[in-house]
Amino acid sequence: LPASTNPTNVLKANLSVKPTGIATSLSAISSNWPAFTFAPIRESQVSRAMTSRYFADLDSYAESDVVIIGAGSCGLSAAYTLATARPDLKIALLEAGVAPGGGAWLGGQLFSAMVMRKPAQLFLNEIGVAYEDEGDFVVVKHAALFTATLLSKVLACENVKLFNATTVEDLITRAEGEEGRVRIAGVVTNWTLVAMHHGDQSCMDPNTINAPIVISTTGHDGPFGAFSVKRLVAMQQLPQLGGMRGLDMGTAEDAIVKGTREIVPGLIVGGMELSEVDGANRMGPTFGAMVLSGVKAAEEAVKLVEK
Ligand code: AHZ
Numbered sequence: 001l002p003a004s005t006n007p008t009n010v011l012k013a014n015l016s017v018k019p020t021g022i023a024t025s026l027s028a029i030s031s032n033w034p035a036f037t038f039a040p041i042r043e044s045q046v047s048r049a050m051t052s053r054y055f056a057d058l059d060s061y062a063e064s065d066v067v068i069i070g071a072g073s074c075g076l077s078a079a080y081t082l083a084t085a086r087p088d089l090k091i092a093l094l095e096a097g098v099a100p101g102g103g104a105w106l107g108g109q110l111f112s113a114m115v116m117r118k119p120a121q122l123f124l125n126e127i128g129v130a131y132e133d134e135g136d137f138v139v140v141k142h143a144a145l146f147t148a149t150l151l152s153k154v155l156a157c158e159n160v161k162l163f164n165a166t167t168v169e170d171l172i173t174r175a176e177g178e179e180g181r182v183r184i185a186g187v188v189t190n191w192t193l194v195a196m197h198h199g200d201q202s203c204m205d206p207n208t209i210n211a212p213i214v215i216s217t218t219g220h221d222g223p224f225g226a227f228s229v230k231r232l233v234a235m236q237q238l239p240q241l242g243g244m245r246g247l248d249m250g251t252a253e254d255a256i257v258k259g260t261r262e263i264v265p266g267l268i269v270g271g272m273e274l275s276e277v278d279g280a281n282r283m284g285p286t287f288g289a290m291v292l293s294g295v296k297a298a299e300e301a302v303k304l305v306e307k
Helices: 009-016 042-060 073-084 121-127 143-156 227-234 249-259 273-278 286-307
Strands: 066-069 092-095 114-117 139-140 160-164 166-175 182-191 207-210 213-216 245-247 261-264 267-269
Touching: 042 160, 066 182, 073 092, 073 143, 073 213, 073 286, 092 166, 092 267, 114 121, 114 286, 121 139, 121 143, 121 261, 121 286, 139 143, 139 267, 143 286, 166 227, 182 213, 182 261, 213 227, 213 286, 227 267, 249 261, 249 273, 261 286, 267 273, 267 286
Parallel strands: 066 092, 066 213, 092 160, 213 267
Antiparallel strands: 114 139, 166 182, 182 207, 261 267
16 A cells, blocks of 8 residues: 555554644634534445455454454453564454453442552553552552553554454364374454354354464353363363362462463463463452463563564
């Protein structure tokens, strides 16, 4: 594409126009509402503007350097850390839900405030989210402030593409090492709405993304959760799952962060999905372990890239 029509350049150009305040930057509009009208458009232009970019991304990211499954607090933290540390890596972030963020839009139950134990406040400093300091822990006034800020930073990274409403249905494997052992070589995807209808529709084959490194952060067991590790058991790559244990904040968070690792070649597991592998406790509504597990997952991925 010529530079002027390259979507990335157009986006950069638009972002470089910094509004200086309603009075000056929007005065051309607000000073004369009776004369207001939008620039003209034809419907096909809208359609092409969306689909050309989406299909270009599908084409480009069919070969990715890293796939991250799940855009909850752990997956987003991993994506941000990895994308900023290694802008040379192409990272596909796959989220089954239409809305990324997983369980991090509220702090716990239906309460707004989000708690993070120290030293996870360092991650909040990194992304510029304000908090109240309560001594051993900090409180963000609304979990959505954390998630929206982190999400915006991830989406602004030129080397990350978020494919939301896209479910990972399987793992791509290659035989490696001793008989029956495999390396993970990518993921099998489908539109989530399609994935939800395999029981009543036939012939809805999936799509694929090749990547030598997959980070799985699909949360604890549930309709979608713990996806990769359950699949590994079915594929006889893990003997069985430890099963997430009851809540113990004191032990749970350290265990998740320290345990974040490559559990089969090419597959790093982080966040609450890991509790299902290791039989770790859940921590309930405190999110420090999710962000630091994401940081560690990103570091493990960099180690694999550099190996
Ligand atoms: O939609 C899921 C969610 O956004 C997504 N996901 C799950 N399976 C997927 C699949 N393909 C694509 N097969 C998939 N996406 O993964 C995301 C997981 O986010 P989460 O918030 O559930 O998990 P997390 O590990 O990032 O954070 C866990 C937060 C919890 S749970 C908990 C407790 O129960 O005690 N405590 C905390 C802090």
